[in-house]
Amino acid sequence: MGTEQQRGAGLSFRLDTEVRALIATVVPDPAAQPVDEAWLIARLAELGFGGLHYLPTAGMLLLAKYNTGGTVTVKLAEQVDAGMHIAISPDGLAAHLDIVPAQGGAGVTREAVLAALTEQGIEQGILDEAIAAAIAAGSAQRVVVAIGRAPVHGSDGRFESLLPEVRSRVPRVDESGHTDYRDMGEILVVHPGDKLMLRHPATTGRDGVTLRGEPIPPKPGKDMMYSANLAGTTFAPENPDLLLAAISGQPVVVKGGMIVEPLYKVDEVGTASGNIDFDGSVVVHGEVGAGMTVRATGDIEVGGVVESATLEAGGSIVIKGGAIGSLGRKSGAEHRIKCGGCFTAAFAQQAAIEAGDSIFIDDVAMQCELTAHNHIRVGNQKRGHIIGGKAQATLSITAKVIGSPNRVATRLEIGVNPxxxxxxxxxxxxxxxxxxxxxxxxxxxxxxxxxxxxxxxxxxxxxxxxxxxxxxxxxxxxxxxxxxxxxxxxSLQSRVIAEQAIYEGAEVLMGNQRHRVVGEQGACAIGLTEHGLARMPLEDKA
Missing domain, CATH: 1.20.58 (Methane Monooxygenase Hydroxylase; Chain G, domain 1)
Incomplete structure (x- = not known):
């Protein structure tokens, strides 16, 4: 204890308020014991000087003189006031406050912050609570203490459909390449004067204001205008943005608005009705008989079964029964089903089907030739089997079960068509x-x-x-x-997806890559990997 008391003997400290510094003096004392910098800093803290800005060079000189019995007077530490800086963001909408903590000196005051803001030309949008919190903390780093008013950019113009479940001729694939399965439903019929669509013009937005009061112009929205010559429509006399039906028929969403296609209805198509070639959409309540042809520039909807017949539609085709074709038969002409939109049916057997968008079959596709620009999906409420034949789609082919236990050859092609x-x-x-x-x-x-x-x-x-x-x-x-x-x-992320099983005999092709299924496999996806076309867990599907 005595030795500890002798440490620091001959060393004294004095706070000079005029120069705002701590003055240390060493007077030789024979009883003094050597000390180091750690002891010196601890001693300053004990005496209440720990918050001052310590000067290491002065400390080294002081210790050297003390430990060698010399005499010296040095400025060992000093009082340093808190530092402050205001920075304005490049867009002029935010002021950031930085505070360097005080070291024994005065802290930053609210008045000083406000004065610094005023000096920068900022007198509005000041956040008093943020300033108070930063001052109370004693330090701050990029704390927002004032904000301007950002401009409100204009919203783009848009078309609002005033009808439920309107069929669309606009591609429906989202940015991830997905197309949701959906029942195409009944063809909706409108009559002259019915409201179809409302155009909402683009808005110009609202000016913003910088912290210095300078206006910030908004970006106006991109306007959308109705296309010229929207067939079967007219505009409301009192509102040129309101699109009305001019004829009775089927409303269809197209790029730049909506059209109304004439609608032709027939109980069934056979020898009594003859073939149908119609500029518009066709609804067949019953069946389409063997050898018959139905052509429409719009959609075709069939309530029954289509057997060995030709169907061609500029829009979508819905067959609520099923499609039975003539593929593989020795006699008779080959009949094909082709549409520019989506094809939907309960089942398909030996049918050649081509869709400009996607193909959806609820139950079974047996020994068919299916070609879709986007997706093929077999299976919704029912079995969902693809058995035999060929299926080709750019983005995905999905079924609950692909192939069969007796190894029926089933060819599946995915990826980009050359x-x-x-x-x-x-x-x-x-x-x-x-x-x-x-x-x-x-x-x-x-x-x-x-x-x-x-x-x-x-x-x-x-x-x-x-x-x-x-x-x-x-x-x-x-x-x-x-x-x-x-x-x-x-298309590089294209997949063949078997949700329950895929059997030997199934073969997947993607460009010059080929994958043959061996044995019976459970639920899986087949797509391009770093090792080529290969099987992968279903969770990895894109």
């Missing part, structure tokens, strides 16, 4: 041609602007009209190219 790459190249070439035309017209208009009177007015007007049409066409082509490119990218 024609899609060819189509993309042709679209790029066509777009380049139109962009070159637009460039030449732009040169003409630029020349006319710089040389008034040298180009006839009618030629200028024609050039402007052509330029506008070309611009719209190029924008539409660019959008189509983006959709096709995205589909090609999604």
């Amino acid at each position: 024609s899609m790459h060819k189509q993309l190249l042709e679209m790029a070439k066509d777009r380049d041609g139109k962009e070159n035309q637009l460039l030449e017209i732009s040169k003409l208009l630029d020349f006319a602007h710089k040389n008034p009177g040298k180009v006839r007015p009618e030629m200028i007007e024609k050039a402007r009209t052509t330029a506008g049409a070309l611009g719209e066409a190029i924008a539409a082509m660019r959008e189509e190219q983006d959709v096709l490119t995205k589909k090609i990218e999604l």
Whole structure:
């Protein structure tokens, strides 16, 4: 204890309030015991000087003199006030406060913060509670102490359908490549004067204001306009944004609005009715007999069974019974079913079916040729078997059970059809041609602007009209190219999905990759992996 008391003998400290510093003095004392920096710092804390800003260089000199019996007076520590900095974000909408803690000196005051804000030109949007909390904490790092008013950007224009369950001719694949199974339902019929669709114009938005009071203009929304010549429709006299039915028929959502297609209804199609070729949609309440043909520019809906008949639709086809084709038969012509949208049926047997969107079959697809641009799904409420034949889809083929225990050959092709790459190249070439035309017209208009009177007015007007049409066409082509490119990218994640089982005899192809199923496999997905086309757990499906 005596030795501890002798440590520090001859060492004294004095706080000089004028220079705001701690002065340490060493006077030689024969009884003094050596000390180190740790002891010195602890001693300062005991004396109530621990919060001051310690000066290491002065401390080293002090210790050297003390431990060697020398004499010295040094400034060992000093009082340092808290530091403060205000930074404004690049968009001018937020002010950030940084506080460096005080070391024995004065802390930051509210008045100092407000003065710093005023100096920066900030007198509005000040957050008093945030300032008080930062001051109470004694330190702060990028604390928001003032905010401006961000602009409210305009919302894009949109079309609101005023009808339930309207069929669409717009592709329904989302960004993940998924298309939900759904019953296409009955064809909806509208009559003259019925409300179809309401256009909501784009909004301009609301100005924002920076912390310095400078206005921030909003981004206006992108407007949507009805397409020209929406067949079977008219506009409400009192409201040009309200689309009405002009005829009785089936409403169909198309790009740029909605059309109403004439609707042809017949009890059944056979020798008594003859073949049907209709500009619009067709509803067959009963069956379509063998050898008959039904063609429609819109949708086709059949309440019964289609047997060895030809169906062609610009839209979707719904067969509430089933489709029985003539594939594999020795006699008779081959009959095909083809549509630009989705195909839906209860079952299909020996049928050749092609859909521009997706194919949905509830029960069984037996010895069929199925081709869909997006998805094929067999199985909803019923068995969901694909047995034999060939199925080809860009994004996915899904069934509860694929193949059969007796090893029936079942060929499944996924991924991009080579024609899609060819189509993309042709679209790029066509777009380049139109962009070159637009460039030449732009040169003409630029020349006319710089040389008034040298180009006839009618030629200028024609050039402007052509330029506008070309611009719209190029924008539409660019959008189509983006959709096709995205589909090609999604196709690399294509899957064949067996939700319950897949049997030997099933063969999956993707480009030049091939996977043959061996034995009976349980629920699984088959797709492209780092090891090529291979089986994977169902949880890994895209």
